[in-house]
Amino acid sequence: MSPVTADLAKNFQDLAPFSPPIRENLETFFSQGDSDPRSIFGPGAENSIRLEASLQTFSRVLALPPESIHFIADRALAFTLSILGHAKTNEFTTIRYSAVDKKDAIAAIIEAEQFGVARSQSNVDLTGSIRFGSDPDLDLGKTLTLFQIRNGETGIWQTSLPTGPLILDATSLNPRAWGTTLARELLGTSSFWQSAIFDATSWGGPRGLYILALNERASWRNPLPTLDPRLPKYGASIPLTLMSAVKLEDEVARDSSRIDKANALLRQELRNIEEIDLAGESTGDRLSISLLNVPADELMRRLAIDHFLVDSGSACSASELAPSHVLSAMGLLTHGNIRIRLRDENLDSVRPLISSIATHVHSLRNELL
Amino acid sequence: MREITCLGMKCPLPIIELSKAMKKYPSENAFLLKSDDVATLPDLRAWSRMTGNAVQAIDAESFEIRRGTSGQSL
Numbered sequence: 001m002s003p004v005t006a007d008l009a010k011n012f013q014d015l016a017p018f019s020p021p022i023r024e025n026l027e028t029f030f031s032q033g034d035s036d037p038r039s040i041f042g043p044g045a046e047n048s049i050r051l052e053a054s055l056q057t058f059s060r061v062l063a064l065p066p067e068s069i070h071f072i073a074d075r076a077l078a079f080t081l082s083i084l085g086h087a088k089t090n091e092f093t094t095i096r097y098s099a100v101d102k103k104d105a106i107a108a109i110i111e112a113e114q115f116g117v118a119r120s121q122s123n124v125d126l127t128g129s130i131r132f133g134s135d136p137d138l139d140l141g142k143t144l145t146l147f148q149i150r151n152g153e154t155g156i157w158q159t160s161l162p163t164g165p166l167i168l169d170a171t172s173l174n175p176r177a178w179g180t181t182l183a184r185e186l187l188g189t190s191s192f193w194q195s196a197i198f199d200a201t202s203w204g205g206p207r208g209l210y211i212l213a214l215n216e217r218a219s220w221r222n223p224l225p226t227l228d229p230r231l232p233k234y235g236a237s238i239p240l241t242l243m244s245a246v247k248l249e250d251e252v253a254r255d256s257s258r259i260d261k262a263n264a265l266l267r268q269e270l271r272n273i274e275e276i277d278l279a280g281e282s283t284g285d286r287l288s289i290s291l292l293n294v295p296a297d298e299l300m301r302r303l304a305i306d307h308f309l310v311d312s313g314s315a316c317s318a319s320e321l322a323p324s325h326v327l328s329a330m331g332l333l334t335h336g337n338i339r340i341r342l343r344d345e346n347l348d349s350v351r352p353l354i355s356s357i358a359t360h361v362h363s364l365r366n367e368l369l
Numbered sequence: 370m371r372e373i374t375c376l377g378m379k380c381p382l383p384i385i386e387l388s389k390a391m392k393k394y395p396s397e398n399a400f401l402l403k404s405d406d407v408a409t410l411p412d413l414r415a416w417s418r419m420t421g422n423a424v425q426a427i428d429a430e431s432f433e434i435r436r437g438t439s440g441q442s443l
Contacts, residue, residue, distance in 0.1 A: 275419055292419060293388050295381050315380045315408050323380060323408040333415035334408050335381035368385055369392060 008345035010307045012353065014152075019204055019345065021250040022243050029239040037238065047238055054245030058211060061175050061252050062198060063187040068213040071236030075171065075199060076104040078210040080111070081234075082167055082195040084223035086144055087112035091219040094118045094138055096162070097146040098130040099329035105146055105169060117144075124329050128156030128280050132163075140164040144194065148172075150179040152202075153313055153326045153339060154279035155286025161186060165218075168196035171210070174203050175248065177256035178284030187213075194218035200244035203251040204343065209240040259285050259342045262350045266340065269354045273361055277333045287340040288313065290327065294336035294364050302360040303338075308353050311339040370399040376430070380408035384416055387434065391422075400434040401427070 007017050018026070032043040037051050059066040072078040083105065086092060095109050095117055109119050120143075122132045128151060145166040150157040152172035157179030170183055186193055195218060198211040214220055214231070222231060266287055267278055275292035291299070296314035303310055313324030314337040323334035338357075342350070373390050375383035383404035390400060402409075413432055417424045423438035 277415060277419065290415070292416065293381065293385050295385075323411060328411040331411075331414055331418065333419065334411050335384060369389055 008343065010346060010349050011309045012340045012346055013309045013311050014341050015201060015207060021246050025243065025246055029242045050242050051238065054242055057245040057249055061248050063184040064213045068215060070212045070214065070231045071233055071241050072210045072212050073208055073235035073237065075210050077234055078197045078212045079105045080108045081212055081223065082197055083108040083112055085220040086194055087115040087117045088221045088223050089219040092117055092144040093142045094120055095144045095146060096120045096122060096132060098122045098124055098148060100124050100151055100326045101146055101148050101169065109146065126331050128154055128330055130158060149183050151326060153324060154288045155283030156280035165192050165194050168193050170196050171199035172202050173198065174285060175252040176254055191217055195220065203248050205244035205247040206240050209236060209244045254344065258344065258347055262342050262347045263287055265350060266354060273358055279330065279332055285342045289338055290333035291336035291361050292333060293369060294361055296336050296338060298364060299338060299360055303356055306356045308356055313337045313339060370401050371397050372401045372403065375402065375404040378404065378406060380406050380412065383409050384412050391436065398436045402432045402434060403430055405430045
């Protein structure tokens with residue numbers, strides 16, 4: 001077992017070391033990857049071919065027309081371009097969004113008010129379902145809905161589409177399953193989607209590559225200063241783009257059943273711990289749990305001593321001073337929260353992880369209460 | 370009503386202090402929790418649902434807790 005594989009075997013964090021398909025191509029992509037693909041001589045020509053191939057991969061797997069795809073280096077920028085670009089056209093009077101949307105996206109929606117677009121926040125219930133409701137004052141034809149098809153913290157995906165034109169937040173979508181069918185149905189058959197945003201980390205790709213897809217029938221104008229009517233690349237790295245496509249090809253060929261079984265096992269076993277909140281019912285490769293009377297930072301530290309790495313949405317656990325707005329909006333406990341990301345590489349460590357969590361929760365509660 | 374003062378304490382200490390007090394004083398039915406941490410309000414909502422105890426906000430930093438009286442919410 002290589003050191004990197006060993007890391008992956010007990011790493012349940014959202015971001016983890018690159019998996020084998022990326023590592024195998026890393027040197028090629030970085031040694032030739034940043035040459036200008038518009039150059040017809042040298043490595044640039046090869047990159048041009050590779051980029052075209054990656055575009056076909058993204059198009060086929062994500063059900064997007066190739067001409068709709070734009071690569072962006074930053075998530076907040078992708079949301080800003082999408083939301084403000086639609087707002088700038090004056091086609092929409094209101095943007096609907098939900099309390100569990102990403103803060104980047106909510107910030108862009110607030111900014112859209114400068115274009116005279118009102119905002120309307122929808123609530124979320126304890127199961128994570130977004131209640132878009134039917135406000136009689138809203139003209140749904142002129143209401144743009146930001147639709148987060150899957151939440152990145154909890155893994156919960158929505159099962160029905162809201163009415164009217166929408167922006168698809170697909171930043172936590174994985175092509176294996178977990179909401180993908182509904183997203184492909186929307187993107188492949190409906191004209192209601194205006195734009196869609198994807199994040200390569202959701203399928204195990206590198207951080208720093210986002211896809212902004214703009215429907216050719218959508219009303220959109222670049223909200224940033226530009227003299228070029230086309231959408232510029234906005235800093236997207238060619239090596240990261242190619243790595244993302246390689247991982248996407250790898251991921252789509254994989255089966256979701258082992259991960260679903262591991263998620264079910266985690267839920268079944270962790271429910272034996274008293275006073276635990278488990279977000280959602282079946283959440284694919286992500287799981288969020290909150291444990292009453294347990295400090296998340298100390299639990300994470302003790303799990304790390306056992307070589308298990310997890311994330312947390314609790315205020316005490318990291319640089320965040322406020323608790324997770326997602327857990328808070330759902331009515332779930334915000335302290336004692338840990339988030340678990342399942343991958344093919346860490347599934348054999350699920351039972352030891354359950355045992356480690358149970359042991360440390362028991363001892364922490366004994367020490368504190 | 371027993372008062373639990375957690376002003377200046379950060380999450381999860383106010384909830385832990387509340388749990389400790391409820392364990393320490395089993396015959397006490399009402400508690401007043403004072404906390405200025407932003408996580409206290411959402412956590413008390415969840416705590417009430419999980420434990421079946423009722424919570425009512427008196428003001429932004431004061432919360433009345435009644436043992437075993439589920440059905441009330443913040």
